[in-house]
Amino acid sequence: MNERAFQTAAADAAGRLAEHWRALASCELPVVPPGPPGTTLKALPETAPEQGEDLADILEDTWHTIVPQLVHWQHPNFLGYYPTNNSPASTLAELVTAGLGVQGMMWSTSPAATELEMRVCDWLARALDLPPRFTHASGQGGGVIQDSASSAALVAVVAALHRASRGRWREHGTEGRLRVYCTDQANSCVPKAVRIAGAGEPVLVPTVPGTHTMDPAALADRVDADRAAGLVPAAVVATVGTTVTCATDPVPRIGAVCRERGIWLHVDAAYAGSAALCPELREDDAGPEFADSYAVNAHKWLRTGTPCDILWVADRGDLADALGATPSYLRNDATDSGKVVDFKDWQVPLGRPMRALKLWYVLRAHGLEELREVIRHDIRLAALLASLVEREPGFHLVAHRLGLVVLRAETDDRTRELTQRLAGEPDVLCTPAIVDGRPVLRAALGSPYADETTVRRAWDTVRACAAPAS
Amino acid sequence: MNERAFQTAAADAAGRLAEHWRALASCELPVVPPGPPGTTLKALPETAPEQGEDLADILEDTWHTIVPQLVHWQHPNFLGYYPTNNSPASTLAELVTAGLGVQGMMWSTSPAATELEMRVCDWLARALDLPPRFTHASGQGGGVIQDSASSAALVAVVAALHRASRGRWREHGTEGRLRVYCTDQANSCVPKAVRIAGAGEPVLVPTVPGTHTMDPAALADRVDADRAAGLVPAAVVATVGTTVTCATDPVPRIGAVCRERGIWLHVDAAYAGSAALCPELREDDAGPEFADSYAVNAHKWLRTGTPCDILWVADRGDLADALGATPSYLRNDATDSGKVVDFKDWQVPLGRPMRALKLWYVLRAHGLEELREVIRHDIRLAALLASLVEREPGFHLVAHRLGLVVLRAETDDRTRELTQRLAGEPDVLCTPAIVDGRPVLRAALGSPYADETTVRRAWDTVRACAAPAS
Missing domain, CATH: 3.90.1150.170 (Aspartate Aminotransferase, domain 1)
Structure with a gap:
């Protein structure tokens, strides 16, 4: 080299x-x-070249062939x-992340990658005025960087299905009966996540006419009717800032429906969630304190390059229960001690790059x-x-x-x-x-x-x- | 700035x-x-700083606080x-990718990002001697860059469940009856993918004693018994280079079992698949010509930084059928024309960075x-x-x-x-x-x-x- x-x-x-x-x-x-x-x-x-070429030529071709298209x-x-x-800060961080080339699937495979991610997710949770239980510092929940709001929704839905069926959602008898709820204004990644998780199509809750936001009374009615029919309402996905009109579902009222009935509430705040950085833009309807999980795309409005979605959960045990897997070749003392966080159990993929460096660079270089x-x-x-x-x-x-x-x-x-x-x-x-x-x-x-x-x-x-x- | x-x-x-x-x-x-x-x-x-800091200080802290841990x-x-x-080539490419900051979910949202990915996946398919139907040039299948072998397995399993149930795998009557098969030597991401897809635990096919590889006769027996019992065998995941001992399942014989019975065969060649770059290392047992989908992690053995898994499929329609979603805000003339590939329908997430640049840089800078x-x-x-x-x-x-x-x-x-x-x-x-x-x-x-x-x-x-x- x-x-x-x-x-x-x-x-x-x-x-x-x-x-x-x-x-x-x-x-x-x-x-x-x-x-x-x-x-x-x-x-x-x-075909790929047999012999190596100069980096200078490859860069030249990038600007000649790729950039114009x-x-x-x-x-x-x-x-x-x-x-x-x-x-620039995010771009610089990607250079450093790539050059260091570590893989942070577990704490033990790069402690600083995991602890930096814990810390910057806590930074952002506080800056967005999220409830303390969403921080790693609370010992209860915490944030994890996903590649997209899609993956955040999938992880939340899988955890919710797992919780609603006490871990038995894939067994005979529960499957086909679990239900996830959203409106027709939810991003297409929400029904896609429900489909991937094998839970069919989400139940579309009516919106309040003229608002494009979920009708909490209609949600309550639908959930209760489904329960009476022997179905198992598992999760509601509410949106803070819908894709088409940036409408915000009334999360506190939806949250009350969910809490009374033990239903997981995931809030997709991919775009509008960042606005909570500004105190004057915090809206009562955003209601993160009612959520079991809450996702914001830093790559949408926080100067951080894609992919960088932060998924916060109120109870970290839910994710590990649903997504955890530690075969013999991943066993290690730190994991066995129970004192560390292994982000492989908070996401779909096993491997992961050092995801937090660019968010750290951006938050520091720009300042809140x-x-x-x-x-x-x-x-x-x-x-x-x-x-x-x-x-x-x-x-x-x-x-x-x-x-x-x-x-x-x-x-x-x-x-x-x-x-x-x-x-x-x-x-x-x-x-x-x-x-x-x-x-x-x-x-x-x-x-x-x-x-x-x-x-x-x-x-x-x-x-x-x-x-x-x- | x-x-x-x-x-x-x-x-x-x-x-x-x-x-x-x-x-x-x-x-x-x-x-x-x-x-x-x-x-x-x-x-x-x-807490995050209120005021911005110098990039030089952040870099210094990176080497002082992060790198040593x-x-x-x-x-x-x-x-x-x-x-x-x-x-170095991969690192350079990540700098450029981040700096250009495009999002390639659809052809129309950055044509060069999609077409470059099609081309480098074809390059690698040819270099690895994969069957022509795995290339975009064939018009039948093609490759797509995923973040991990885990995501590749999930996409393959979801497509297989979809195909096996003619699109009805999430409806009453099929769910709980679909089966996915692998051995206890498959990477933990395989059972995790099956669980996420709501298809329960995979059926563990016995291995041939002393080999740590799947017994094709036992697979056939198990599949036939399951079918006789009213179950629906949907997919088999074979491994080329298992995690623990780098064993390779006999893919051609497994493929014959699958083909006779219309079962999807996914091959996880995350590590060992790259060896096929060398003609003398190509093994009959790897048998990509028998696979419906085939995944190799370029980030394992091809000098390309993580994440960079390539998933090839023999029939691109299978993925789009299972994972496609085009709401009103994603409609565009290019997609409607049917003449372009939209990689959002080949993966879990909606959004995606320009994923192919680093593989292009690496293949060119090093040469085959x-x-x-x-x-x-x-x-x-x-x-x-x-x-x-x-x-x-x-x-x-x-x-x-x-x-x-x-x-x-x-x-x-x-x-x-x-x-x-x-x-x-x-x-x-x-x-x-x-x-x-x-x-x-x-x-x-x-x-x-x-x-x-x-x-x-x-x-x-x-x-x-x-x-x-x-």
């Missing part, structure tokens, strides 16, 4: 990235790449989905004050965009909450036309969706480089796409 | 990593850290588990010839270690295959004593395990820095631990 070649290439890459970020900030790059399906495939050879999620005019964030300002800044930009929408004839503001703005045109046909034209527009990316059966466009703020000017320009582009074709 | 500070810090980090690798290569660092549980926790503040998986004397590999030499080198070192064990009075060679050597002392008590003493030894890490009910020690070669000298020294340390206490 040639360390000097690595150092030279790393400096080259860092310079290219800094240049790339500047180009994004100044909107010199399109958001959406120009090529049709197959463009990149055609540019790549059909990416959607730039950090672009100021990337308004699609919810943001997947990034920062700056991260709060990031959130407030994005919310101000969304408010600006919402005001532009409201003022514009022929447009309607469908929803506006935190960094999300949902809009439609005068008629559904016009909204569909706008969506089609905008899909062919390389300089802005919005996400179409359906709200109350009607087509809408979503615009979520979150780029590190967005400001008032970029928002106004993006809006001008949307308006231009809405104008009748000449 | 200060790009200059990032560039300075990246250069600092690259220099520190290069120095770290040199220190590992020269065995200046211990393999196992000295601190008891809580050492790192105590060194970290209890890691187990160094790249150390020449790290002989535990199976290797989790690394390389050099990667073959890496494997041959590790196998030579294992042969050296095995010969040292065989020559040593009071030691027995229990198993020796590819880069793995399994040994025991004269008596079980002595093996346990040796294991205890070795657990307190910071300069060598081996993994204890159980083979045929007897305690053993496993030593797996794979560090980029191991050579004859480090193997002989590691062996001297093991021998010293075996000597009676004075």
Whole structure:
């Protein structure tokens, strides 16, 4: 191995990235790449090379072949989905994590990897004002970094099924009778998690008309009816900040229903959960104190690159009971002592990289004050965009909450036309969706480089796409 | 954001990593850290900082607080588990991946991320001599990068359950009747995957005495008996290179049983699968041509940092049928056209980083010839270690295959004593395990820095631990 070649290439890459970020900030790059399906495939050879190549050439090819065919999620005019964030601190941490190359499946396979993760999950729990039982320091619960809100939901559902059936959910007699509840506004990862866990389709609880949030009375009725019919209600998944309209289910009232009946409450706060960093944005409806498990994607709104979802649980025993496995080749004194946390039992995979380093870097490099300002800044930009929408004839503001703005045109046909034209527009990316059966466009703020000017320009582009074709 | 500070810090980090690798290569660092549980926790503040800190200070703290409490998986004397590999090329790629910060859940959310992954999975399929139907180029199957062999097994099991029940595996009537088969030598991630998928415990098929490999005749008998009893055999998981002894199930004969009966065959080749890079190491028993899905961890033996497991499937439709979900906010023209691959439907999570860049960097920077030499080198070192064990009075060679050597002392008590003493030894890490009910020690070669000298020294340390206490 040639360390000097690595150092030279790393400096080259860092310079290219800094240049790339500047180009994004100044909107010199399109958001959406120009090529049709197959463009990149055609540019790549059909077989791997037999002989090694220079890192410098590989970097050059990256910028020549790959970068021009990416959607730039950090672009100021990337308004699609919810943001997947990034920062120099997070990028630096990934370099260090990769270079150290440890595998932290158990405490014993890299103590600092586990203890750093425990500590930064506690840091964030306190910063988000989560209940103390969600911290490792409490000795009861704690946080663990998952790759996604999907995996967090799967882990929570599996733990809930396990608890509801006293560990017998996979045996004859309970299977087919366990039920998980959410609304049709839950992210698609929730029904997917329920399906993967073999618990069929979730029961869709009605929403309160006009709110897109779960009706707690309807939940109670449905759960009680199911129980009377011999079924076993195991888990409810509530959402803080739904994907389509950023609505928040009334978690305290849902939590009361769950607590009375011994049902696991998982809260998917993937996007909006980060807002609780700001005291003025903490909402009673978010209600983490009612949850058995609570998940936030740091990679959405906390400047931490994907993957970085934090799943907190109130009782760490639930996860280990459902997911634990320690065959002979994983036995070790530390685990046997019961004094350590082995994160392999808190997740689907056995192996795991050192996941916490980038969250540590980001929380330290930015500090909580700056991260709060990031959130407030994005919310101000969304408010600006919402005001532009409201003022514009022929447009309607469908929803506006935190960094999300949902809009439609005068008629559904016009909204569909706008969506089609905008899909062919390389300089802005919005996400179409359906709200109350009607087509809408979503615009979520979150780029590190967005400001008032970029928002106004993006809006001008949307308006231009809405104008009748000449 | 200060790009200059990032560039300075990246250069600092690259220099520190290069120095770290040199220190590992020269065995200046211990393999196992000295601190008891809580050492790192105590060194970290209890709350996140309010104000941002300099990247230089964070890097300094990383080397002061974190690095000394890691187990160094790249150390020449790290002989535990199976290797989790690394390389400068892979490290560089992680820097670039993080800096570009794209999310490749669908083709449309970053075309190059998806197409690069298709291409490098095809590259590796050809290099490993996998059947053409496992390539994207075939239009039938293809490869996808998962985070682990665990996730690959879960995806395969879910797809198999789905196929075996014609999509009705979660409905009343089929659940509780579906069966998955493996041996007690399968990695713990296999029963864990079956449990997560709600299919209970896998059926453990007997092994052929003395081989630790599945008995195909016993499999056929068991499957036929289960079927006669009204159960639905859905999947068999065979292993190429088991965790404890690196044994390989007779995949062609198992495949024949599966094919006749329409059962999904997943092959977990997490470690040993990479050996097929070398034509002289391809074994008839590996039999990928009989598999419906086949998984190899590039992060084990191909110089690619974790996580990087490649799961190949023979029929891409099976995965999308079982795992697909496209709600309104994920609809797009490319997906609707049916002309693109959306990897979100090939995995558990919805979101995903650009996963293929590091495999592309590694395959190009090393070239296939050099990667073959890496494997041959590790196998030579294992042969050296095995010969040292065989020559040593009071030691027995229990198993020796590819880069793995399994040994025991004269008596079980002595093996346990040796294991205890070795657990307190910071300069060598081996993994204890159980083979045929007897305690053993496993030593797996794979560090980029191991050579004859480090193997002989590691062996001297093991021998010293075996000597009676004075």
